[in-house]
Amino acid sequence: MWYTLALLSSLTFGLGGFMMKVSSTKRGSTAHLLWGLYLSGTIGFLVWVLSTDSWVINVEVVLAGFVIGFGTAMGNLLFMHALEHGPASLTSPVVNSNVVFTIGLSVTLYGEQLSYFEWLGVSMLVLAVLMLPIDPNEKLRIRNLRWYMLVLTATFLFFLRNGGLKVTEELHLPNAMILLISYFFALLWFSIEIFRRKNKNLTRTVKRTGVYWGLGSGIFSFFGMQIYVIAVSNGPASIVAPIFSTNSLVVALLSIWIFRERISLLQTISLFVLFLGLILTRL
Template sequence: MLWVTLALGSALFLGFYDIAKKKALTGNAVLPVLFFVSLTCTAVLLPVYFLGKIPSLALSEHLMLLVKAAIVTASWIFTFNAVSRLPLSLTAPIRASAPIFTIAMAVAIMGERPSSFEWIGIGFAMVSYFLISIASRKETGHFFTNIWILSMFFGTFLGSCSGVYDKFLLQRAKLDPLAIQFYFNIYMACIQAFSILLLCFLQRNKPDRKRFEFRWIILAVGVLLVIADRFYFLAVHEPDALISVVTVIRRSNVLISFAGGLIFFKEKRTKLKYVAMVGILIGLFFFGLK
């Protein structure tokens, strides 16, 4: 199945994106990082636009993408703030819980019916994500009273809403994948620029506010996201693609993010985390079966 391969490609680059994002956000102001990531995504896609490869859209379609941009920006604000303050080996597994929300919405709203093997794969993935969350909770103590953990969960929920909305845009509204990727990044950059100006106005008398430091790794975050999203949109665009399964496969990026947290950020290792990683790999095996 082509869409499974595309989803795996998205997971690979999303893992590298998570590592670069953590590096860009640590000790940095969040909103400007968001803005430069969106700006980089738009700049990478501009040559494709000038080559005439991106179709024009009707006003109603632009409005639909504006809604998507607002949802994703809100999700990013919550998740990026959490990533800047929590270990990557904790935030990546919480972000990987997105399939729980997506599967529920895809089955209830979009009428999806995953196969038996796909349900087994989803089950392995969900149990694995739960084990990682337990292991991470031991590191941070008060798990569900930590504001940044709650922020990560809420941002993840909004990301899942965006995922279900993607299926509507691609398979029901029949929007072109490149058009979605290009225009919604433009709208995100505009929303984030306005948010930065508003925040600067509201915090103009706060000398202790976190300052923004431009880092070249921010540009890498944008490039990696464009590649990951390109694989993702192509996967969802396939007629037989199930958004519930695509989301689970995509969130297997936790394997790369987990390794990055241990190697680059020297985060704590536990046996429970390794068991969960094996569970995710078993889940991916079942996704490849019919």
């Protein structure tokens, strides 16, 4: 069951990521996009917590919520800044490599055991994630050293989110409540960000586009993260995490289908590696 949930979490979160890409394609405001994402996500987790009677407030839960919220909010912000200093074809795979840290955490700290085929499958999933964003037609040139600091910091911040949820699960803390606090924290962060930029010359259409697609993205983000939490609580994070990280492949496939984006030979190989890796993790 956990394996199916892990696949579903990747698909759902990937749909949310695709909506972010649509907003970017339509030139929507990034700040308003993320504000809308965390608004609908916060509402989703609030409804979930209240409907499942899992409202818990204590020091541990609030602290974990702030740490994970800081990771997701600042991770997204630094990722967007990194794209201003380096190519997306390098920025995306490096940031997605945070899954390696989650695997290491699960195996070394919590003693999760993987079979030979599972190790091979996990390795292929990680390889597929690293390969897919690489487009040989894009110049892989780093513009300045600031890119390295932004990308490496963003990678660590996203690990705070994904790896942090593994830690809180092992501590038997309510992850739905923690995600509610983390999304609310991110919502406040981008509310302040929008207020700071209120004097910038952004048209109403640009703002509306960002908010609308952000709201839709937040709904799928909520479902994706909640399903991921359930999958991690029932299965090994050393397998669930790399399956979840393949959500970027969902974005790529939808982009190829909807926007008729061309796919390179290397990207085709990465898709084959992905499907083979998924098969091996079930042997």
